Amino acid sequence: MSFFVSKIVAFNETFNPATIEVVVGTMYSGKSKELIERGYRAEKFGHTSVHYFKPEIDTRDRDIKSRDGQIAKATSINHGKDLMKYLDRCNGQELVIIDEAQFFDKSIIYAVQILKARGYNVVIGGLDKDFRGEPFGYMPHLMALSDTPIKTKYSVCSVDGCVENGSHPLRLRNGEADSALSPTVLIEGSSDEIEYRPVCKKHHEVPDFVDYITKKMNNGE
Ligand SMILES: [Zn+2]
Incomplete structure (x- = not known):
């Protein structure tokens, strides 16, 4: 059996x-x-x-x-x-x-x-x-x-007048695009200064991205 x-x-x-x-x-x-x-x-x-x-x-x-x-x-x-x-x-x-x-x-x-x-x-x-x-x-x-x-x-890009696909999540901190050096996970509403919006590739802003990715590459991550 x-x-x-x-x-x-x-x-x-x-x-x-x-x-x-x-x-x-x-x-x-x-x-x-x-x-x-x-x-x-x-x-x-x-x-x-x-x-x-x-x-x-x-x-x-x-x-x-x-x-x-x-x-x-x-x-x-x-x-x-x-x-x-x-x-x-x-x-x-x-x-x-x-x-x-x-x-x-x-x-x-x-x-x-x-x-x-x-x-x-x-x-x-x-x-x-x-x-x-x-x-x-x-x-x-x-x-x-x-x-x-x-x-x-896809959602639609949230920038006024843009009708492209909202393929990228834009993170705003106090209304400004957040730095790439900030933590990956920050839940919207966990702090009232964090907000996410879908945007197209053209409207996706990530300050310090090259610094962040270069550091990551050099650290072998
Ligand atoms: Zn757009």
């Missing part, structure tokens, strides 16, 4: 049909809305159990919320590996939705691969670029793990 069970597990882990999908985009691009609708459709029409997660660090909201008021109840976790505490055995009809994945530590890239091997479908949302325009956290790894083409959502 135990031999039979282990053969079944091996079969599942080798030929598992579960997929990892990644949706990236700036703020106001409809990324969370996309995740919520994805979960809604899976639950309503696919009769699938849906589990929503987001990082504890994101103190703006405890749930996943779209800008037009849709809400999905989410579990907040500190580390990617904490997913394992909630998701053990997949019944074959389960979808895991993870928002703001750029805030997770490296264990997120292992956790999603284990989930996939166990049969969970995983949809990951996050910001691909930080306020400097650099790859954000482990999003590049997660994008490489995607089984489907990366879905990229």
Whole structure:
């Protein structure tokens, strides 16, 4: 009997049909809305159990919320590996939705691969670029793990009169573009002087960027 069970597990882990999908985009691009609708459709029409997660660090909201008021109840976790505490055995009809994945530590890239091997479908949302325009956290790894083409959502540039894609997050500190030498993660609303706006490449300003990136290169980071 135990031999039979282990053969079944091996079969599942080798030929598992579960997929990892990644949706990236700036703020106001409809990324969370996309995740919520994805979960809604899976639950309503696919009769699938849906589990929503987001990082504890994101103190703006405890749930996943779209800008037009849709809400999905989410579990907040500190580390990617904490997913394992909630998701053990997949019944074959389960979808895991993870928002703001750029805030997770490296264990997120292992956790999603284990989930996939166990049969969970995983949809990951996050910001691909930080306020400097650099790859954000482990999003590049997660994008490489995607089984489907990366879905990229864009808002419109927030500069008056510009209609280009808002592909870059601009960080303002007291109304001015923030220095590249500032910390990578500063949550909007954590201090009233920090604000994020989507802008196009042309309107993306990052003072001290060359200093920052040169220091990073020379430090071998
Ligand atoms: Zn613009």
